[in-house]
Amino acid sequence: MNELVEFISNNLQLLYILILAIFIGVELIKNVPSVLHTPLMSGANALSGVVIVGALLVMLQAKPDDFLSLGLGFVAVILGILNVVGGFVVTDRMLQMFKKKK
Amino acid sequence: MNITLSIIYLITTIAFVIGLKMLGHPQTAKKGNLISGVGMGLAIVATIFLHDFEVPSINYILIGIALLIGSVIGYFIAMKVAMTKMPELVSLFNGFGGGSALLIGLIEFGNFSEDATQTSTIIAAIIIGSITFTGSLIAWAKLNGSMKDIRLPKYNLINNLIILALIAFGAYIVMYDSTNLMLIYLLLFASLVYGVLFVIPIGGADMPVVISLLNSLTGIAAAITGILFGNMVMMVGGILVGSAGLILTFIMCNAMNRSLSNVIFGAFGGGDVAIAAVGKTGGTIKKTTASDSAIMLNYASKVVIVPGYGLAVAQAQHVIHELEELLTKKGVDVSYAIHPVAGRMPGHMNVLLAESNVAYDKLIEMDNINPQFPNTDVVLVVGANDVVNPAAHNDPSSPIYGMPILDVENAKHIIVNKRSMNAGYAGIENELFFNQKTSMLFGDAKSALTELVNELKNM
Structure with missing residues (x-):
């Protein structure tokens, strides 16, 4: 129990950010017309590619003789950037179709 | 941490929030996607260049190669794949x-x-x-x-x-x-x-x-x-x-x-549930031809098209738009009824129909179209099944019981285009097909609709 209290007081700022971010996410999506659900899901998917930043940090900090970290990090960067580029391009292609008519 | 990097991360975060917000409206969606994309790009570039670590050059080279490989592959997959x-x-x-x-x-x-x-x-x-x-x-x-x-x-x-x-x-x-x-x-x-x-x-x-x-x-x-x-x-x-x-x-x-x-x-969506439901309905179905259907559509004053996954599979979105334009020219009031889960994803049909330039206001959502079915002369169901299955209303044992559906059975006539009598994705029989008012137009959506269009042109 003490550990929990300690954890909370040490990470209070973090908790505020997390909770506010959760509410923003919910508010942004509520009341979106169902027409846009697929593009929205795809757009959110592209955003989850932000994990690439972590992969880059790993690669930047890896020692040149640490082949395991370098190798796995290399794959992590590829997968992350695939998620980012693929995600945004697919979303853009979907939205291309909502261009103004007539 | 480097203050410039922190500020760029802050800008990226704001870009994400604004981008997501804009993705929620049809007019701003495209720009919203672009804004979050630019934000992401900023964050990636900033992470690589604005850090306080000692980084050996081999790491930079590897990062560069990985980014290049991933971006190229991601771009090509995303561009090449068909809309469906x-x-x-x-x-x-x-x-x-x-x-x-x-x-x-x-x-x-x-x-x-x-x-x-x-x-x-x-x-x-x-x-x-x-x-x-x-x-x-x-x-x-x-x-x-x-x-x-x-x-x-x-x-x-x-x-x-x-x-x-x-x-x-x-x-x-x-x-x-x-x-x-x-x-x-x-x-x-x-x-x-x-x-x-x-x-x-x-x-x-x-x-x-x-x-x-x-x-x-x-x-x-x-x-x-x-x-x-x-x-x-x-x-x-x-x-x-x-x-x-x-x-x-x-x-x-x-x-x-x-x-x-x-x-x-x-x-x-399969297995034992579906088996239990099969065979309850039965009775006779009424087959129809393209020319009969064309006549029916030609003399209707209000037609509602219900698209489903079959339309996407057959890539018939352009033909259906042609059909819609042709009927509109002949003075028929045509609209599309969009069930929220028609196709394989919410909004799937909207994306598909938007590809063939169907006007945005022709696509009507379920709650708004349902009261209109009693005044509709002909409903044309193309490759949809479970979303028009009346079992959702009147068969408590059906696995889809309680799911909101498009009440097409209230229309005066229903034409159903399907490839065969096979059950839909959920594996359930559809009593709509055995309804007195229903005629079945068998065939692949694209060829059946093309035939319909040709018949209509000759009228």
Whole structure:
């Protein structure tokens, strides 16, 4: 129990950010017309590619003789950037179709 | 941390929020996607160049190569794939994101496992990353048609036991501060297996919900890795995706009038449920020809088209638009009825029809079109099945009972275009086809509609 209290007081700022971010996410999506659900899901998917930043940090900090970290990090960067580029391009292609008519 | 880098991360976070907000409106959606994309680009470039580490040049070279390979492949896959394949593509890319998170967790386990908070975030990143990785790949394969639903006996029990074991196992590693890599590999393996087992029994019709859920999980995995690095943009971006994805999941469940637990544990869309439902209906069906249908449409004053997955499969979105224009020219009032879960994803039909330039205001959502069916002369159902199945209203034993549907049986005439009498994706018979007012126009959507268009042109 003490550990929990300690954890909370040490990470209070973090908790505020997390909770506010959760509410923003919910508010942004509520009341979106169902027409846009697929593009929205795809757009959110592209955003989850932000994990690439972590992969880059790993690669930047890896020692040149640490082949395991370098190798796995290399794959992590590829997968992350695939998620980012693929995600945004697919979303853009979907939205291309909502261009103004007539 | 470098102050310029922090400010850029802040800008990226704001770009994500504004981008998501703009994605929620048809007029601003495209710009919103661009804004979040630019934000992401900024964050990536800034991370590479504005840091305080001593970085050997070989690392830069490797990063450059990896970015190049990933971007080129990602761009080509995204550009080449047909519009009908979009849902599975989203799932595939989502899986890559999860894979990235799991690899980060794996690497960092060696570097950062001094205190319990760090170890538990790493463990969580590995578990969630692995589940989304294999889960998304399975979802991709199932939507692709290369994999069928597989239900192990007692799969719910097995899955629940595995997830409990995963949590207990993770907690053990944290508590005993184990640095044993074997344990981590075992955890990784078990999580990967769970991802497979979690998605494999879920019926195809529920796949969109699962993809949305997995998408949300990838966001959470990104946020957890963000906590590990104390990186704000990953944390906030990940949580945004996590909560937005979760809400979207619930909205989709609501559209089908099912609960999330029913989707995950109820395993519907095949198997025994469907077998029980088959054979209840029966009776005779009425076949019709393209020319008869054309006459019916020509002399109608109000026609509603109900598109479904069959339209997407046959790539008939252009022909149907031609049909719609032709009828409009002849003075017929034509609109499209869009069920929220028609196709394989919410909004699937809208995307498809928008591709062939169907005017946005012709697409009418379920709640608005349903009261109009009694005044409709002809309903043309193209490749849709479960979303017009009256069993949802009047057969409590049906697996889709309670799902809101398009009440096409209230229209004066119904023409159903289908390839054959096979049941729909949910594997349920549809009594609509045996209705007195229904005529069946068999054939592939594209060729049947082309014939219809030709007949109409000759009138």
